[in-house]
Amino acid sequence: MTNFSNDERTLITAAQQGTMDAFNVLVVTYQDMAFSVAYRILQEEEAAADVTQNAFISAYRKIDQFRGENFKSWLMRIVTNACYDELRLRKRHPTASLDDIEGEGDGLYFDAEDEAPLMASIEGPEKAVQRGELQAVIENCLQQLNEGYRIIVVLADVEGYSYEEAASLSGISLGTVKSRLSRARASLRDCLRKKAELLPDQYRQDNN
Amino acid sequence: MSVNRIPPEDLLALSAYLDGALPPPERITLEQRLAVEPTLQAELESLRETVALLKSLPRLKAPRDFSLTPAMLGQTSKGSGGGAAPSPKIISIARFNRWQLASAASLAASIMLVLIGLFAGFNAAENENLPSSNAELDGLGATGNEIGFTDAAGAAETTPVLSLTDAQIFSTETQMATSRQPGSLPGVVGTQNVPIATPAPALDEASAPVAPPAPGQPSETNGDTEAIPQDNGQDDEPAEGESALDTFDASATQDLQAAGASNGQTTTGSGNGGANAPTAIPTTLNYAATTSTPPPTPTVTPTRTLAQTTPTPAQEAILMASLEADQERDEDIEKSGAAEGDENQDFEVTPLLIIGLIGAIVSAGAMTYNTWRKR
Numbered sequence: 288m289t290n291f292s293n294d295e296r297t298l299i300t301a302a303q304q305g306t307m308d309a310f311n312v313l314v315v316t317y318q319d320m321a322f323s324v325a326y327r328i329l330q331e332e333e334a335a336a337d338v339t340q341n342a343f344i345s346a347y348r349k350i351d352q353f354r355g356e357n358f359k360s361w362l363m364r365i366v367t368n369a370c371y372d373e374l375r376l377r378k379r380h381p382t383a384s385l386d387d388i389e390g391e392g393d394g395l396y397f398d399a400e401d402e403a404p405l406m407a408s409i410e411g412p413e414k415a416v417q418r419g420e421l422q423a424v425i426e427n428c429l430q431q432l433n434e435g436y437r438i439i440v441v442l443a444d445v446e447g448y449s450y451e452e453a454a455s456l457s458g459i460s461l462g463t464v465k466s467r468l469s470r471a472r473a474s475l476r477d478c479l480r481k482k483a484e485l486l487p488d489q490y491r492q493d494n495n
Numbered sequence: 496m497s498v499n500r501i502p503p504e505d506l507l508a509l510s511a512y513l514d515g516a517l518p519p520p521e522r523i524t525l526e527q528r529l530a531v532e533p534t535l536q537a538e539l540e541s542l543r544e545t546v547a548l549l550k551s552l553p554r555l556k557a558p559r560d561f562s563l564t565p566a567m568l569g570q571t572s573k574g575s576g577g578g579a580a581p582s583p584k585i586i587s588i589a590r591f592n593r594w595q596l597a598s599a600a601s602l603a604a605s606i607m608l609v610l611i612g613l614f615a616g617f618n619a620a621e622n623e624n625l626p627s628s629n630a631e632l633d634g635l636g637a638t639g640n641e642i643g644f645t646d647a648a649g650a651a652e653t654t655p656v657l658s659l660t661d662a663q664i665f666s667t668e669t670q671m672a673t674s675r676q677p678g679s680l681p682g683v684v685g686t687q688n689v690p691i692a693t694p695a696p697a698l699d700e701a702s703a704p705v706a707p708p709a710p711g712q713p714s715e716t717n718g719d720t721e722a723i724p725q726d727n728g729q730d731d732e733p734a735e736g737e738s739a740l741d742t743f744d745a746s747a748t749q750d751l752q753a754a755g756a757s758n759g760q761t762t763t764g765s766g767n768g769g770a771n772a773p774t775a776i777p778t779t780l781n782y783a784a785t786t787s788t789p790p791p792t793p794t795v796t797p798t799r800t801l802a803q804t805t806p807t808p809a810q811e812a813i814l815m816a817s818l819e820a821d822q823e824r825d826e827d828i829e830k831s832g833a834a835e836g837d838e839n840q841d842f843e844v845t846p847l848l849i850i851g852l853i854g855a856i857v858s859a860g861a862m863t864y865n866t867w868r869k870r
Contacts (some may be wrong), residue, residue: 308550311562323555332558340561347563444549450516467508470503476545 295358310347317359318343319445321366328442329369330430342368342369360452367438367456374434378462428478436471443468501538509539513546598862605854612848 295316301309321342326335342365355360429437442453443464454464501509508525529536567803632794 307563307565314562316561318553318557318561319554322557322561326555327552336561339557340567343561343563344567347568363603421548422552427553440549444546447550450514451785456689465511466503466507468508470509472542472545473506475549476541479548480541 296355299350299353299358302347303353310350313358313362314343317362321362324366324441324446326361327354327426327429327445328367328434328438329373332438334373338369338373339366342366345369362457363442363446363448364456368458370438371458380404381406402463424479424482425475428475428482430479432471436474439464439467440452440471440475445470471476501535505538509535509542512539515544598858602855602858602862605612605851605856605858608851609853610851612845612851615845663707688753 297312298309302313318339322335322339325338325342327330329335329338342362346362346365349365363401431441432440438457439453439459442448442456443450448456448466450461450464453459453468454461457464459467508517508521512522512525529539
């Protein structure tokens with residue numbers, strides 16, 4: 288693809304002038320990423336789809352506020368905020384503020400009521416192959432993480448954002464991002480180890 | 496194998512080390528430890544694998560096309576985030592209308608007051624009976640009475656008691672509302688000011704509250720109305736006010752009755768200065784002498800709207816404006832020390848006119864402010 292950033296800037300400018308079709312090109316470009324993040328944070332497909340759609344609608348309405356920075360990050364900020372709104376609405380956990388989750392000890396890791404079958408995945412059991420099973424295990428362990436920690440892990444490790452970017456997207460301080468990331472990684476490691484015996488040999492060998 | 500297996504600071508250091516985010520001094524220290532601490536090393540490796548697995552997660556495919564349609568912009572799909580713009584717009588529009596409506600209403604009422612004041616001013620010039628009434632009141636310091644006399648022209652005195660019934664008086668009181676509250680007396684001398692005080696503050700506020708407070712006031716008045724016959728309405732008034740009242744009683748009684756009669760005859764709520772003058776006078780007198788006279792007829796203003804038991808919002812505004820007008824008159828008189836009611840002039844700038852102008856300015860200002868705010 289030639290000079291994508293130029294094309295993207297042209298699309299953004301057209302969208303700012305009210306050309307919805309130009310904005311929809313951006314939608315198609317980023318919708319997988321947006322849905323991925325939304326789904327992994329919310330762990331529910333329907334909620335993730337709603338949040339993704341709302342995020343794009345919100346982005347189009349606010350396109351005038353885009354000041355030429357990184358469009359992907361700008362869009363991701365909207366998606367993350369939409370996820371926060373959805374999480375607060377659902378109130379899956381007692382703490383209304385996701386930032387209050389830090390310091391809950393083991394509550395960070397296991398949420399018994401959320402524990403899903405090992406083989407549960409968005410692909411369905413029948414599609415489970417070695418890689419698929421592994422992915423399912425990871426997704427399952429992610430699901431068991433508290434949202435405040437899960438958001439950080441999804442942004443930093445799954446999506447590859449830097450500490451600073453993750454802090455900006457989540458509205459959490461840099462120090463808290465680092466702290467939560469370390470604890471989330473340890474928790475996921477423990478969860479994966481727990482299921483290691485059911486994993487393919489490759490993983491177990493690497494782990495042991 | 497729990498999260499707390501190693502110290503949190505070590506966990507933090509390992510995690511940062513994995514990302515290459517550990518500053519050189521700490522990094523060197525950690526690497527030295529890793530070389531001699533197998534547990535720490537194992538921890539590092541397990542964390543490294545975990546991060547690798549997370550990074551290996553494939554990007555999910557969007558379950559559908561999330562491209563926008565014009566219909567979407569009018570509403571949001573189920574869930575949060577996005578923009579629920581229609582509702583906020585509707586709310587803001589409603590708020591806009593409500594404030595603008597209140598501002599426009601008070602502006603209209605203020606304009607009416609101006610017209611009424613003008614009319615009253617012209618009528619006041621015709622009245623010549625003030626001196627006697629004023630003379631009676633001077634000693635009492637009831638400047639408000641003078642004003643009342645001015646407006647009413649000698650009608651109050653000349654017109655025999657209009658046979659104002661208690662019912663009429665009480666109905667008037669309902670319209671008076673706030674005026675009955677002694678505690679709200681402005682610094683003006685005389686009891687008659689009491690009724691005026693309460694409405695005045697309400698009027699002075701932004702135009703918006705004009706309508707809401709008005710309905711509330713009648714209820715207040717009703718409560719006070721019941722207390723009036725018991726002659727306790729002015730217990731809370733300032734001492735000087737009470738003394739003025741006492742001084743009032745005797746001389747005011749007759750005037751009160753006269754006023755009461757004229758009050759009864761007042762039919763229009765427009766606060767006609769001339770027509771209301773008689774009633775106005777008695778009203779103040781009545782109020783002042785409330786302690787001694789059973790018939791409440793408190794606020795002067797009610798007189799103007801006496802005929803109407805259920806004033807419309809516009810009339811409520813006028814009523815309040817009238818009350819405020821009376822207060823203003825009292826204040827003006829006290830300041831100048833001279834009765835503004837002197838009908839030496841061909842046209843009298845009645846306080847009502849002043850109030851109307853002030854109200855118009857305030858209303859216009861409120862409308863402008865609201866419009867500016869909406870931008």
